[in-house]
Amino acid sequence: MSVKRQDIHNSDIPVLCRACEARHKGVCGALTAEQLIDLNKQSVLKRVEPGVELLGETRQTESYANIISGVVKLTKMMADGRQQIVGLQFAPDFLGRPFRPDSGITADAATEVNVCSFPKKMLDRMIKDTPELEHKLLEQSLKELDEARDWMLTLGRKTASEKVASFLYLIATHINPDAGTVEGSMRFDLPLTRSDIADFLGLTIETVSRQLTKLRKDEVILIHNNRHVEVPSLARLAECASR
Structure with a gap:
């Protein structure tokens, strides 16, 4: 089933979503007003202190989040305990890894971070129902791939x-x-x-x-x-x- 795309730039959307950068430039821009209302009912705004883990590399993912402000540090761990910082995320990046049970990466708050967190199951269902949302997530993944390739050049040359x-x-x-x-x-x-x-x-x-x-x-x-x-x-x- 597909959801018909609607104009979300109206007074029907939740108040907290109207000025949110994730709605204008992030993945929530692909959602209808009705979907934003449904998502808002189960969303939680969180303030996370520096050093606090947001996602665990092998930990089961229960929720996704949009970064509202702050910087998130992404790391990968080797079998012997050594780790490497492999990337940074900023507002309004999407935090999480759809289509798999875990994130495959550890995400820690590098600074004080504000996130809008919502249940994984709910967004996974919206991804199936909304081609625009799936397309938006693909766009972010390709953007991160391009940035990773640019950073490989920086590190290597x-x-x-x-x-x-x-x-x-x-x-x-x-x-x-x-x-x-x-x-x-x-x-x-x-x-x-x-x-x-x-x-x-x-x-x-x-x-x-x-x-x-x-x-x-x-x-x-x-x-x-x-x-x-x-x-x-x-x-x-x-x-x-x-x-």
Whole structure:
């Protein structure tokens, strides 16, 4: 059975959904007003502290979520206990792995994160009934695949300086994508510790610190209170990421 697509930009949708970025740019944009009302009845808004696990790599998935704000860290674990940060997610990304019982990955809150959580069974049913929703999830999966391929290039071919600049550019353009243009400026707090940044980039902590210092001395970035970063020119940072 398919659900006829309807205009959800009306007063019938739940109040909490009207200003939600996941409705305008995320997977909920594929849902009708009626579906949003049904989903809203079983949705729970949660504030998650940094370091708290949202999804377990082998743990049975009971719910999905839309990221409303904050940064989520994705990791994979090896059999001997070693782990690797393999990605980051931002608002309004969809958190979960449809079509399988577990997520296949561990997701932890890198910063304070706000999510809108809803039952897996309910959304799985909507996916079957709504081709637009399945298409939206496929779009996000392909976007994540493209980003993963770009990051493989960063890790495999870029210098340490380019890697650190690429990481900062990733954060600057994803943590608040509407706050500026590529020519403009940006301010943000680093969502990862120096240790996690090193893990993500395949570098040592000392190398990450040296490259951040170099970017600061070259006035590509300004660093306040160790975690708060200001980028005067995103265009210049992008240039440093691809030299």
